[in-house]
Amino acid sequence: xxxxxxxxxxxxxxxxxxxxxxxxxxxxxxxxxxxxxxxxxxxxxxxxxxxxxxxxxxxxxxxxxxxxxxxxxxxxxxxxxxxxxxxxxxxxxxxxxxxxxxxxxxxxxxxxxxxxxxxxxxxxxxxxxxxxxxxxxxxxxxxxxxxxxxxxxxxxxxxxxxxxxxxxxxxxxxxxxxxxxxxxxxxxxxxxxxxxxxxxxxxxxxxxxxxxxxxxxxxxxxxxxxxxxxxxxxxxxxxxxxxxxxxxxxxxxxxxxxxxxxxxxxxxxxxxxxxxxxxxxxxxxxxxxxxxx
Amino acid sequence: xxxxxxxxxxxxxxxxxxxxxxxxxxxxxxxxxxxxxxxxxxxxxxxxxxxxxxxxxxxxxxxxxxxxxxxxxxxxxxxxxxxxxxxxxxxxxxxxxxxxxxxxxxxxxxxxxxxxxxxxxxxxxxxxxxxxxxxxxxxxxxxxxxxxxxxxxxxxxxxxxxxxxxxxxxxxxxxxxxxxxxxxxxxxxxxxxxxxxxxxxxxxxxxxxxxxxxxxxxxxxxxxxxxxxxxxxxxxxxxxxxxxxxxxxxxxxxxxxxxxxxxxxxxxxxxxxxxxxxxxxxxxxxxxxxxxx
Numbered sequence: 001x002x003x004x005x006x007x008x009x010x011x012x013x014x015x016x017x018x019x020x021x022x023x024x025x026x027x028x029x030x031x032x033x034x035x036x037x038x039x040x041x042x043x044x045x046x047x048x049x050x051x052x053x054x055x056x057x058x059x060x061x062x063x064x065x066x067x068x069x070x071x072x073x074x075x076x077x078x079x080x081x082x083x084x085x086x087x088x089x090x091x092x093x094x095x096x097x098x099x100x101x102x103x104x105x106x107x108x109x110x111x112x113x114x115x116x117x118x119x120x121x122x123x124x125x126x127x128x129x130x131x132x133x134x135x136x137x138x139x140x141x142x143x144x145x146x147x148x149x150x151x152x153x154x155x156x157x158x159x160x161x162x163x164x165x166x167x168x169x170x171x172x173x174x175x176x177x178x179x180x181x182x183x184x185x186x187x188x189x190x191x192x193x194x195x196x197x198x199x200x201x202x203x204x205x206x207x208x209x210x211x212x213x214x215x216x217x218x219x220x221x222x223x224x225x226x227x228x229x230x231x232x233x234x235x236x237x238x239x240x241x242x243x244x245x246x247x248x249x250x251x252x253x254x255x256x257x258x259x260x261x262x263x264x265x266x267x268x269x270x271x272x273x274x275x276x277x278x279x280x281x282x283x284x285x286x287x288x289x290x291x292x293x
Numbered sequence: 294x295x296x297x298x299x300x301x302x303x304x305x306x307x308x309x310x311x312x313x314x315x316x317x318x319x320x321x322x323x324x325x326x327x328x329x330x331x332x333x334x335x336x337x338x339x340x341x342x343x344x345x346x347x348x349x350x351x352x353x354x355x356x357x358x359x360x361x362x363x364x365x366x367x368x369x370x371x372x373x374x375x376x377x378x379x380x381x382x383x384x385x386x387x388x389x390x391x392x393x394x395x396x397x398x399x400x401x402x403x404x405x406x407x408x409x410x411x412x413x414x415x416x417x418x419x420x421x422x423x424x425x426x427x428x429x430x431x432x433x434x435x436x437x438x439x440x441x442x443x444x445x446x447x448x449x450x451x452x453x454x455x456x457x458x459x460x461x462x463x464x465x466x467x468x469x470x471x472x473x474x475x476x477x478x479x480x481x482x483x484x485x486x487x488x489x490x491x492x493x494x495x496x497x498x499x500x501x502x503x504x505x506x507x508x509x510x511x512x513x514x515x516x517x518x519x520x521x522x523x524x525x526x527x528x529x530x531x532x533x534x535x536x537x538x539x540x541x542x543x544x545x546x547x548x549x550x551x552x553x554x555x556x557x558x559x560x561x562x563x564x565x566x567x568x569x570x571x572x573x574x575x576x577x578x579x580x581x582x583x584x585x586x
Contacts, residue, residue, distance in 0.1 A: 102471075162466065162467060165466060166463050166466055169462060169466060170459050170463060173455065173458060173474070173476055174483070176476065178474070178475050179473070179474040180471070180472070180473045181466070181471070181472045181474070182470065182471050183466055183467070183470060190467070
């Protein structure tokens with residue numbers, strides 16, 4: 001039985017940056033984050049051990065050091081934090097911040113805005129706060145309303161899949177005179193999605209590691225499960241032997257907010273289940289899938 | 294044997310308007326047009342009989358009345374005409390003029406521009422004169438260069454097919470951060486294309502009537518010939534009996550610059566070939582295809 005890891009698995013640039021910013025700030029406690037810093041409960045627990053506490057409600061924070069989560073916060077939450085005398089450390093992913101900038105630009109130029117994303121996700125909630133005019137959020141091409149627009153701005157959640165964005169634009173072309181698309185799907189997202197799909201094509205089981213609340217991880221699971229049986233787990237403890245046994249080739253992929261040590265633990269647990277006592281210590285020791293499609 | 298006409302066949306709004314403008318101007322000869330007013334040699338001959346002469350080179354015209362053709366002319370040609378003391382009557386199709394406006398806007402805002410269209414067509418030549426910065430013309434999705442753009446404006450020739458525009462945009466989405474599409478394919482074009490395709494699906498021969506130099510007619514021929522045997526002709530004289538005989542259902546479609554009398558002549562000629570002596574006098578008497586797809 002072979003186990004292969006999808007290239008680009010694990011932390012993306014924005015997540016690495018947010019953790020680094022948080023750890024630097026942790027030297028001067030008390031430090032809070034607005035919502036979980038990243039969508040990985042295990043990593044958030046690790047950060048809590050270092051004194052970084054998660055606060056859900058910005059109203060509760062006064063005169064503290066507050067780290068803005070990688071997904072960003074709304075304009076209104078930011079104002080509350082400042083009004084209450086907090087010191088803000090911004091760990092918003094620069095690609096997410098870029099989307100805010102585009103939303104503001106489209107708003108200033110009076111474009112109605114269509115956002116492709118999950119309206120309950122904090123990234124989209126924050127993005128929405130920068131859209132002051134007519135705004136529509138759809139989570140999939142199926143939700144596209146049958147309108148005609150003179151002009152329309154389109155932005156997507158950074159973790160959307162390219163196929164859905166293409167489908168939306170394809171449907172919009174005959175309905176919009178001027179279509180202004182800011183493709184805000186981040187490179188890290190596309191790379192992880194492509195690598196996961198390529199690996200799924202050659203495996204009889206895919207294991208996607210990442211927070212059940214992580215949008216980009218869930219998208220990897222969705223895309224992979226369209227190709228081969230796929231299981232999403234947060235930790236190795238969720239792995240049941242009966243799922244592993246009898247498989248020829250198992251692929252591992254991990255979301256952009258999944259720390260390396262969780263990937264290593266899953267790899268070693270699969271080995272253990274199959275009776276193989278050799279283990280790896282680092283994610284660099286796991287064989288990586290080299291084929292691109 | 295049945296003969297059906299595709300809905301929307303013949304003159305579009307822009308062509309009707311250009312002819313009306315030209316005929317009104319013909320009351321005060323000498324009157325010239327810059328290139329053929331529309332891409333239909335037979336209709337242009339009719340206009341010549343009324344004293345409207347075609348001039349290819351704007352340099353030759355001084356102190357005359359000049360009608361700008363439906364496809365528009367370049368900014369430079371317009372300047373020459375004015376410098377030489379001509380009186381300009383603008384019969385540019387308003388949808389084409391709109392595309393010039395979009396090209397100017399994109400140029401002013403420093404977008405590189407991609408034009409989907411035939412770079413040898415007068416409409417595209419005129420459009421290009423309004424693009425002062427980096428500009429690329431491609432006639433089909435296959436010619437799309439493999440670039441990455443920070444921002445890109447896209448405009449199409451008004452007679453392009455929607456499928457090609459969609460294919461181009463689909464390919465561009467991952468290569469462009471900000472894609473600003475002005476969908477300048479005119480409604481008349483889409484309607485004629487859809488009606489022709491719908492009719493072609495139920496016929497064993499399609500006859501598309503229109504100028505061999507007419508871009509929108511050639512596009513109808515292209516789309517129809519992908520479905521069923523298709524013949525493009527300018528006049529009934531081109532119809533050979535052996536092409537008609539033995540057919541079950543013949544479809545007729547006509548470009549946006551084809552006058553009604555040419556459609557009537559083709560219909561009557563088919564009837565004549567098949568030995569049917571009943572003729573129609575007006576295009577309104579020809580049975581129209583009612584199915585949409």
